[in-house]
Amino acid sequence: DAKTTQPTSMDCAEGRAANLPCNHSTISGNEYVYWYRQIHSQGPQYIIHGLKNNETNEMASLIITEDRKSSTLILPHATLRDTAVYYCIVRVARWSGYALNFGKGTSLLVTP
Amino acid sequence: EAQVTQNPRYLITVTGKKLTVTCSQNMNHEYMSWYRQDPGLGLRQIYYSMNVEVTDKGDVPEGYKVSRKEKRNFPLILESPSPNQTSLYFCASSSGGTQYFGPGTRLTVL
Numbered sequence: 001d002a003k004t005t006q007p008t009s010m011d012c013a014e015g016r017a018a019n020l021p022c023n024h025s026t027i028s029g030n031e032y033v034y035w036y037r038q039i040h041s042q043g044p045q046y047i048i049h050g051l052k053n054n055e056t057n058e059m060a061s062l063i064i065t066e067d068r069k070s071s072t073l074i075l076p077h078a079t080l081r082d083t084a085v086y087y088c089i090v091r092v093a094r095w096s097g098y099a100l101n102f103g104k105g106t107s108l109l110v111t112p
Numbered sequence: 113e114a115q116v117t118q119n120p121r122y123l124i125t126v127t128g129k130k131l132t133v134t135c136s137q138n139m140n141h142e143y144m145s146w147y148r149q150d151p152g153l154g155l156r157q158i159y160y161s162m163n164v165e166v167t168d169k170g171d172v173p174e175g176y177k178v179s180r181k182e183k184r185n186f187p188l189i190l191e192s193p194s195p196n197q198t199s200l201y202f203c204a205s206s207s208g209g210t211q212y213f214g215p216g217t218r219l220t221v222l
Contacts, residue, residue, distance in 0.1 A: 032209060044204075091209060
């Protein structure tokens with residue numbers, strides 16, 4: 001799996017959009033970008049994933065640059081419950097055999 | 113509701129007393145795995161299973177056993193727990209690249 005780089009921490013005011021960046025400059029053509037988050041000591045939660053097109057679901061939007069070397073997870077209206085560690089992971093989608101490499105992620109603090 | 117369940121959620125035990133942490137999923141996923149999470153070390157895979165009766169070691173399998181007799185269940189067995197197995201444990205299942213995690217089991221071995 002390609003290596004990813006994320007900022008260690010970020011702050012966001014409640015109600016504002018939270019934009020979490022991720023660099024994955026060595027991504028391969030068949031690798032997807034996945035985002036998970038972990039709220040303190042709970043099980044990691046899948047958020048969204050994409051290959052090259054931008055994606056949106058009920059939780060977030062994922063913007064992938066045209067060269068696919070970076071992406072941004074957008075939480076459009078952050079709430080206090082979005083305070084969590086967010087992990088950007090790059091991997092081949094169809095393969096389930098390998099452990100997810102969560103790395104250190106970005107600790108997002110949403111403030112009132 | 114699609115989910116992964118683990119039991120117990122919290123367990124305090126003593127060194128050497130065999131224990132089993134159960135994991136069950138209702139999504140008919142073929143792939144299941146166990147992770148442990150420790151401060152500063154992140155999530156590390158213990159064992160995984162690609163299907164019934166097929167299991168394999170992850171990154172930190174020492175001191176653990178697993179079995180996969182049914183598709184929905186993947187118990188984690190500690191035959192002789194030791195204090196260094198005090199950790200937060202997560203079970204996960206997946207079909208394809210997306211993994212779904214259980215709520216976690218916090219184990220303390222005294």
